[in-house]
Amino acid sequence: MYGHPEAARLVYLCLYALQHRGQESAGITASDFVHMQRHAGLGLVADVFSEATTLARLAGSIAIGHNRYSTTGSPHLANSQPIMVNAQEGPLAIAHNGNLVNCGSCRRRLVSDGAIFQTSTDTEVILHLIARSKRATLVEHLIEALTHVQGAYSLVLMNRTQLIAARDPRGFRPLSLGGKDNAYVVASETCAMDLIGAEYLREVEPGEVLIIDEHGLRSEHLPEQAPRAACIFEFIYFSRPDSKIFGENVDKCRRKLGKMLALEHPADADIVISVPDSSNTAAVGFSRRSGIKFELGLIRNHYIGRTFIHPDQDVRDFSVRVKFNPVRGVLADRRVVVVEDSIVRGTTLRHLVRMIRAAGAKEVHVRVSSPPIISPCYYGMDFPTRDELIACSRSVEEIRRFIGADTLAYLSLEGLLASVPQDRGGYCHACFDGKYPLAPEPAGKLQHEEAYWVPHQ
Numbered sequence: 001m002y003g004h005p006e007a008a009r010l011v012y013l014c015l016y017a018l019q020h021r022g023q024e025s026a027g028i029t030a031s032d033f034v035h036m037q038r039h040a041g042l043g044l045v046a047d048v049f050s051e052a053t054t055l056a057r058l059a060g061s062i063a064i065g066h067n068r069y070s071t072t073g074s075p076h077l078a079n080s081q082p083i084m085v086n087a088q089e090g091p092l093a094i095a096h097n098g099n100l101v102n103c104g105s106c107r108r109r110l111v112s113d114g115a116i117f118q119t120s121t122d123t124e125v126i127l128h129l130i131a132r133s134k135r136a137t138l139v140e141h142l143i144e145a146l147t148h149v150q151g152a153y154s155l156v157l158m159n160r161t162q163l164i165a166a167r168d169p170r171g172f173r174p175l176s177l178g179g180k181d182n183a184y185v186v187a188s189e190t191c192a193m194d195l196i197g198a199e200y201l202r203e204v205e206p207g208e209v210l211i212i213d214e215h216g217l218r219s220e221h222l223p224e225q226a227p228r229a230a231c232i233f234e235f236i237y238f239s240r241p242d243s244k245i246f247g248e249n250v251d252k253c254r255r256k257l258g259k260m261l262a263l264e265h266p267a268d269a270d271i272v273i274s275v276p277d278s279s280n281t282a283a284v285g286f287s288r289r290s291g292i293k294f295e296l297g298l299i300r301n302h303y304i305g306r307t308f309i310h311p312d313q314d315v316r317d318f319s320v321r322v323k324f325n326p327v328r329g330v331l332a333d334r335r336v337v338v339v340e341d342s343i344v345r346g347t348t349l350r351h352l353v354r355m356i357r358a359a360g361a362k363e364v365h366v367r368v369s370s371p372p373i374i375s376p377c378y379y380g381m382d383f384p385t386r387d388e389l390i391a392c393s394r395s396v397e398e399i400r401r402f403i404g405a406d407t408l409a410y411l412s413l414e415g416l417l418a419s420v421p422q423d424r425g426g427y428c429h430a431c432f433d434g435k436y437p438l439a440p441e442p443a444g445k446l447q448h449e450e451a452y453w454v455p456h457q
């Protein structure tokens with residue numbers, strides 16, 4: 001947020017709206033043009049900030065914020081963002097969504113050149129590269145730094161007087177620009193803008209560097225040009241359905257996915273239920289197209305984080321047990337279609353199918369509104385390794401047996417691509433076909449961490 005007297009408070013609300021994108025830690029940095037202050041902590045936004053102390057301290061009309069879940073670096077407090085450092089020209093803070101694929105080699109080069117890292121995140125690499133630039137302005141420092149890194153980044157950077165937003169040339173992760181009175185807001189999803197009454201203006205374009213300061217708003221562009229590779233999984237699962245990303249309403253796309261799924265894989269059943277919340281909209285689409293009644297057959301406890309976001313297996317198993325409860329009156333003696341947005345390990349769904357049968361369902365037909373996930377993500381989605389992805393080593397029939405469903409069918413890749421807008425360029429769908437728009441470094445995403453990182457606490 002730039003140009004609002006209560007910038008940190010509004011960023012706090014934006015983080016609240018974007019809590020689904022990360023629940024490990026939250027942080028805000030603010031500037032009153034003289035001083036920059038930062039507060040960050042482990043846990044949910046509502047737990048990290050308090051009105052009386054932390055927010056009151058974050059004074060000024062520029063602020064950036066971040067919710068984190070780890071794809072590179074561990075969930076330590078030291079890794080929470082925004083990361084703030086004192087560079088030659090004063091304090092700088094950065095917040096980053098995405099994952100750099102050449103982080104390991106960049107980091108090794110910087111370390112051998114004398115850099116001392118404070119975190120194990122890929123984001124800090126960008127800060128070190130900025131600090132080393134010999135160019136004249138912060139914008140030039142950033143552009144030079146970004147020419148050295150490869151991968152997915154939608155980021156915001158601030159100093160005492162400027163806010164800069166940048167998106168990688170392929171535009172893997174979403175980033176939107178909005179306005180509120182005379183202030184500007186940049187956010188991963190537009191649901192953040194809705195909450196603070198800001199108006200959506202446009203996407204930050206892939207490869208664009210947006211500068212907001214006392215002179216207003218202007219754009220520069222990164223030298224690298226590449227075909228767009230927007231993460232299609234944002235439409236399937238990650239973004240909120242009430243958001244607009246990549247210039248399109250998520251709700252609209254998700255309904256289309258459900259309709260396409262019903263067309264490709266009809267089922268003979270009495271009711272359609274969703275695995276709430278991320279499958280709700282696709283299930284409505286399936287119901288509309290199939291004519292089978294939509295019912296609420298599973299109730300979700302909202303006070304637990306998303307299962308596959310948690311990095312610890314023990315937590316995941318616990319989460320499944322406490323997260324969903326079946327509605328027996330809806331399920332008993334019914335033939336049920338369960339619409340799920342994706343299957344990662346299959347363990348959650350296996351548990352749910354058992355739960356639905358135990359509640360009296362006569363048949364359980366699982367329909368998945370995305371193709372089988374066969375490859376890991378190197379661009380910022382926290383999928384497990386190839387070995388843990390159930391569709392990597394098992395056929396659809398084997399997965400059906402594993403989860404215990406009567407039938408199982410996935411949306412085809414062609415059906416997926418036909419359901420998302422094509423007028424703005426291409427998509428990354430590497431997790432479904434293994435065709436990566438940008439090759440990852442051979443040793444994988446954690447190599448730098450294992451080599452250099454000693455946790456602070």
Ligand code: SF4
Nearest residue numbers: 231233377381428431
């Ligand atoms: Fe998104 Fe999958 Fe591509 Fe990762 S590999 S960016 S999850 S589409």
